[in-house]
Amino acid sequence: MNESAPIWRLKIQLLEVAPAVWRRFDTYADVTLLQLHHIIQGAMGWDLAHLYAFEDGHGYGGQFSNALRLCDVCQVGDALTYAYDFGDDWRHLVSVEKAVARPAGTYPRMVAGNRACPPEDCGGAWAYRALMSVLAGPRNARRRELVEWVGRSFDPKAFDLEEAQTRLAEYASLASPKPVS
Secondary structure, eight states: OOTTSOEEEEEEEETTOSSOOEEEEEEETTOBHHHHHHHHHHHHTOOSOSOEEEEETTSSSOBOOTTSBHHHHOOTTOEEEEEEOTTTTEEEEEEEEEEEOOOSSOSSEEEEEESOOOOTTSOSHHHHHHHHHHHHSOOOHHHHHHHHHHOTTOOTTOOOHHHHHHHHHHHHHHTSOOOOO
């Protein structure tokens, strides 16, 4: 990341999930796609546990190399698809909303979000919908089993901006180039 690079505001929305699960954050326009992967993982709340790919904004089109920079594949107003966990097939739309003025501080930076990320390995969008339906339904053996699996602290309506920023910063540092001694 070049600290003199423009700052772009990105919105990432998890596709095929309702109500919408999304995050908005600011980052350098020249982050590599590998760095963007780590930023998205931290912002969304995923665990860096599965394979992923960036694709053009039209779905299953050409995949992009991790070494490319975001500004190599997008401009303001463009979008691309981020696929995560090829078994569960989580698809995200990553939109470059605008260039932003650069206030003092560090980047990437969380701006906003909505709802909790689905639990890792829950089976994808259709299984997540079924999980939410069971959790919202009457108390029974299946509901107790799923509450135990997902954890009592899971609240699908929750989003904590400060927690997301902490995780985003931690994950982004994992993909940052290390100085050579």
